[in-house]
Amino acid sequence: MPAVQETIEQVRSIDVDQYKYGFVTDVEMEKPAKGLTEDTVRYISAKKGEPEWMLEWRLDAYRRWLTMKEPDWARVSYDRVDYNDIYYYAAPKMNAAPKTLDEVDPEILRTYEKLGIPLREQEILAGVQTSRVAVDAVFDSVSVATTFKAELAKAGVIFMPISEALREHPELVRKYLGTVVPVTDNFFATLNSAVFSDGSFVYIPPGVRCPMELSTYFRINEKNTGQFERTLIIADKGSYVSYLEGCTAPQRDENQLHAAVVELVALDDAEIKYSTVQNWYPGDAEGRGGIYNFVTKRGDCRGRNSVITWTQVETGSAITWKYPSCILRGEGSRGEFYSIAISNGMQQVDSGTKMIHLGKNTTSRIISKGISAGRSQNTYRGLVSAHRKASGARNFTNCDSLLIGDRCGAHTVPYIESKNASAVFEHEATTSKISEDQLFYCQQRGLSAEEATALIVNGFVKDVLQKLPMEFAVEAQKLIAISLEGSVG
Amino acid sequence: MADIAMIKTAAETGLANLFAITKSLLPGDAAHREDAFRRFSERGLPHRRIEEWKYTDLRALLRDAAPFAGKPTEADIAAAEALDGPLTAIDSIEAVIVNGHLVRAPAALPPGVEIVPLREALGSGHPLLARMGAVGHAHDNAAYALNAAFMSDGAVIRIAAGTHVERPIHLRFLNTGATPFATATRVLVHVEVGASVTLLETHAGPGGVGYQPNGVVEMVVDDHAKVAHMRLNAEGSDALALSTLTARLGAKVAFDSFNLVAGTQVSRHQVYLAFAGEGSNAGIRGATMINGTQHADTTLVIDHAAPGCTSRELFKTVVDGQATGVFQGKIIVHSRAQKTDGRMMSAAVLLSEEGTMNNKPELEIFADDVQCAHGATCGQLDEDLLFYLRSRGLPLKEAEALLLESFLAEPIGEGIVHEDIAAALTGVIDGWLRARG
Numbered sequence: 001m002p003a004v005q006e007t008i009e010q011v012r013s014i015d016v017d018q019y020k021y022g023f024v025t026d027v028e029m030e031k032p033a034k035g036l037t038e039d040t041v042r043y044i045s046a047k048k049g050e051p052e053w054m055l056e057w058r059l060d061a062y063r064r065w066l067t068m069k070e071p072d073w074a075r076v077s078y079d080r081v082d083y084n085d086i087y088y089y090a091a092p093k094m095n096a097a098p099k100t101l102d103e104v105d106p107e108i109l110r111t112y113e114k115l116g117i118p119l120r121e122q123e124i125l126a127g128v129q130t131s132r133v134a135v136d137a138v139f140d141s142v143s144v145a146t147t148f149k150a151e152l153a154k155a156g157v158i159f160m161p162i163s164e165a166l167r168e169h170p171e172l173v174r175k176y177l178g179t180v181v182p183v184t185d186n187f188f189a190t191l192n193s194a195v196f197s198d199g200s201f202v203y204i205p206p207g208v209r210c211p212m213e214l215s216t217y218f219r220i221n222e223k224n225t226g227q228f229e230r231t232l233i234i235a236d237k238g239s240y241v242s243y244l245e246g247c248t249a250p251q252r253d254e255n256q257l258h259a260a261v262v263e264l265v266a267l268d269d270a271e272i273k274y275s276t277v278q279n280w281y282p283g284d285a286e287g288r289g290g291i292y293n294f295v296t297k298r299g300d301c302r303g304r305n306s307v308i309t310w311t312q313v314e315t316g317s318a319i320t321w322k323y324p325s326c327i328l329r330g331e332g333s334r335g336e337f338y339s340i341a342i343s344n345g346m347q348q349v350d351s352g353t354k355m356i357h358l359g360k361n362t363t364s365r366i367i368s369k370g371i372s373a374g375r376s377q378n379t380y381r382g383l384v385s386a387h388r389k390a391s392g393a394r395n396f397t398n399c400d401s402l403l404i405g406d407r408c409g410a411h412t413v414p415y416i417e418s419k420n421a422s423a424v425f426e427h428e429a430t431t432s433k434i435s436e437d438q439l440f441y442c443q444q445r446g447l448s449a450e451e452a453t454a455l456i457v458n459g460f461v462k463d464v465l466q467k468l469p470m471e472f473a474v475e476a477q478k479l480i481a482i483s484l485e486g487s488v489g
Numbered sequence: 490m491a492d493i494a495m496i497k498t499a500a501e502t503g504l505a506n507l508f509a510i511t512k513s514l515l516p517g518d519a520a521h522r523e524d525a526f527r528r529f530s531e532r533g534l535p536h537r538r539i540e541e542w543k544y545t546d547l548r549a550l551l552r553d554a555a556p557f558a559g560k561p562t563e564a565d566i567a568a569a570e571a572l573d574g575p576l577t578a579i580d581s582i583e584a585v586i587v588n589g590h591l592v593r594a595p596a597a598l599p600p601g602v603e604i605v606p607l608r609e610a611l612g613s614g615h616p617l618l619a620r621m622g623a624v625g626h627a628h629d630n631a632a633y634a635l636n637a638a639f640m641s642d643g644a645v646i647r648i649a650a651g652t653h654v655e656r657p658i659h660l661r662f663l664n665t666g667a668t669p670f671a672t673a674t675r676v677l678v679h680v681e682v683g684a685s686v687t688l689l690e691t692h693a694g695p696g697g698v699g700y701q702p703n704g705v706v707e708m709v710v711d712d713h714a715k716v717a718h719m720r721l722n723a724e725g726s727d728a729l730a731l732s733t734l735t736a737r738l739g740a741k742v743a744f745d746s747f748n749l750v751a752g753t754q755v756s757r758h759q760v761y762l763a764f765a766g767e768g769s770n771a772g773i774r775g776a777t778m779i780n781g782t783q784h785a786d787t788t789l790v791i792d793h794a795a796p797g798c799t800s801r802e803l804f805k806t807v808v809d810g811q812a813t814g815v816f817q818g819k820i821i822v823h824s825r826a827q828k829t830d831g832r833m834m835s836a837a838v839l840l841s842e843e844g845t846m847n848n849k850p851e852l853e854i855f856a857d858d859v860q861c862a863h864g865a866t867c868g869q870l871d872e873d874l875l876f877y878l879r880s881r882g883l884p885l886k887e888a889e890a891l892l893l894e895s896f897l898a899e900p901i902g903e904g905i906v907h908e909d910i911a912a913a914l915t916g917v918i919d920g921w922l923r924a925r926g
Binding site: 073388401403404405406407408409410411412413414415416417418419420421422423424425426427428429430431432433 | 540824827837839840841842843844845846847848849850851852853854855856857858859860861862863864865866867868869
């Protein structure tokens with residue numbers, strides 16, 4: 001089914017019109033000088049009122065970062081970032097640390113309203129009547145509001161911006177920070193360690209099932225600014241938490257850097273479910289602008305029978321470089337990765353996962369669905385490895401790609417390394433186009449070509465969508481329809 | 490990831506010295522060799538930070554570059570020919586290459602078949618040499634570039650248009666010697682329009698000697714031609730064997746290649762296949778059996794540059810002892826290669842606690858109307874099947890051997906139509922399994 005000219009035109013024109021979160025909020029911001037020096041690191045640390053050890057930690061990371069080289073092994077090409085031409089910190093001037101919502105700049109509140117993110121506790125997500133979600137809203141470099149804190153505290157759950165946690169629970173943060181993603185892990189993680197500004201900190205005490213979904217909404221607003229968030233989630237023995245993450249940014253001609261680090265720690269019998277709907281600005285039809293999304297996400301199944309599940313729907317960003325991983329250390333622990341990555345226009349995605357089987361009888365499952373349209377490149381890159389002691393390890397991987405049009409690319413680069421005879425690994429990958437029979441069948445039943453494509457694609461990604469919390473599943477389904485609109489080829 | 494200053498290893502320095510000494514003695518275009526050696530030395534011996542060599546760190550594995558073997562004496566030839574391979578019994582057109590030198594060309598050739606020793610072809614500037622290097626992906630590969638710099642002998646084979654060669658052409662690469670030596674052989678095969686041929690390769694050598702063969706076979710297969718290629722690696726126990734097969738296929742070609750690894754301390758077999766014409770079919774298959782501390786690597790790059798081609802890749806690996814198996818396969822589908830059908834499968838069985846298997850099956854796809862799939866599995870023998878066989882009275886080892894044989898023989902059954910050859914290769918598998926005890 002070769003793409004007709006009309007289709008190509010449509011694909012070309014969609015990206016800009018599609019992105020509905022591209023507005024800019026006009027608030028006065030406070031920023032240090034552009035560029036990165038020790039002073040920038042000190043500035044950020046001082047702004048956050050951090051303890052001395054934290055500053056030292058950051059400075060160590062900074063010095064280490066100076067000796068590192070930007071990785072170039074991913075299948076993405078972009079103009080290198082000038083690390084001295086961006087702001088590393090930007091906070092709304094008025095009330096840098098608001099106590100209540102009334103102290104927050106009304107412009108910012110309106111922004112979140114426009115994005116459909118409920119910051120008032122009585123509000124709930126449109127269309128979902130029963131469930132409540134606690135939200136931590138991060139605006140550029142600072143958290144502007146965190147909802148349901150009091151109610152969560154009753155259950156013993158700590159949910160707050162990480163900068164606040166550094167002041168209120170320094171011992172907890174110090175115990176876990178950097179233990180999953182070491183300071184020296186990789187170029188972007190080290191950069192993040194030096195300059196991270198905000199993000200969420202979650203601690204679920206032993207035996208507690210977190211009473212509601214937790215979520216963080218990241219918004220990049222200011223121009224020439226990088227966002228470096230840091231999230232740390234600890235699920236103590238026998239606890240459970242489901243965490244959602246969403247992100248958007250304004251439409252601009254420049255590329256903006258987003259280099260986050262997410263660390264998850266699951267102790268004995270604990271379970272963490274981490275879901276992302278990533279919808280950063282993808283750039284325009286010609287590939288101008290858009291977010292560089294260079295993210296290090298890793299979960300450590302430290303305890304016996306612990307579970308970490310990553311679910312991601314990736315539709316945004318100009319460049320995505322992201323590999324949410326699981327270290328399966330605890331005996332009988334389980335790691336899961338469900339991903340839908342959709343690329344259109346000039347987007348480039350290099351994403352996947354790592355499942356490192358260290359403990360006995362550890363299991364993992366990878367379901368990855370890549371959809372490329374337009375002139376985009378979509379790569380799945382993953383590692384499954386079993387170490388000597390990982391007897392009885394089990395992995396199943398399925399990564400499918402769907403191509404729409406003949407100017408895009410879909411690539412699969414899996415690494416499967418087994419050092420244990422009793423480890424059983426299965427990997428399968430397929431690439432195909434939307435079957436003409438299926439399209440014909442749907443159209444013959446009265447659907448337009450676009451509706452039919454969306455329907456078939458939704459069927460293609462169903463396994464992943466089912467793993468998303470309900471609030472997100474609805475949004476993700478819509479996103480898929482939007483991202484592919486006009487790309488029938 | 491700081492920059493690592495490249496320090497030349499002993500082997501790299503050794504190769505540079507060897508090249509300086511031998512280049513004037515080698516036949517053919519010196520500039521060509523210089524160019525090839527420069528391509529190699531710019532990057533040096535590949536190591537694990539080089540993606541294509543991630544699992545086979547040649548810099549660590551090749552400690553010293555052995556000197557290239559001289560022309561064998563009559564006694565050497567006699568000793569080498571005594572290495573009787575299982576394929577020797579096949580009625581064939583036989584050429585013998587000892588220590589990298591073609592010592593015996595076939596006595597009589599059927600009409601339409603031309604075989605010229607490479608040394609002679611290089612010396613006289615044989616017109617077919619222009620067909621060398623037809624598959625671009627191989628050019629910068631270290632093993633290929635080294636071979637191009639040092640190639641001493643081999644053969645240039647031409648099968649004239651429409652010729653159907655009844656008997657297989659058997660190239661016996663035999664090695665002999667008591668101290669480490671290196672060889673660099675090259676075979677160029679041009680199969681013209683509508684011709685068909687079966688090509689056999691046997692590689693054998695002495696045990697206990699760390700010799701270093703590095704062979705390249707290049708095939709240019711024109712439209713409507715048919716090629717069946719079988720290769721047996723039965724090199725000596727301490728050898729470090731590099732081999733490369735390149736094939737450029739025209740339109741409506743049927744191409745099959747099978748590689749059996751049954752020897753060698755370290756082996757790496759590379760296949761670079763390019764579909765240049767429409768509607769061709771290729772099957773690339775192999776079986777690898779390793780134990781002890783052996784290391785066997787199979788690396789494929791299948792380049793679908795033309796529409797409507799089909800490729801099937803099937804590789805089986807059995808790992809025993811502390812051995813390491815590597816499979817890297819890449820299917821590339823260009824945007825004009827619509828209607829491509831590519832399927833790649835790598836399956837491995839680990840028999841011991843200390844074996845390692847690394848699989849990297851890659852897809853790189855730029856066309857939308859294609860079907861591509863790859864699969865990779867790794868595990869141990871199915872307990873239920875073993876139990877079933879044992880409940881029928883088979884001892885454990887025999888039950889294992891039976892399951893392993895059917896596992897390893899699948900690529901033979903799928904691809905090899907010549908019954909005697911299939912039987913001989915299956916015999917090699919049986920022999921290996923019996924030796925397990």
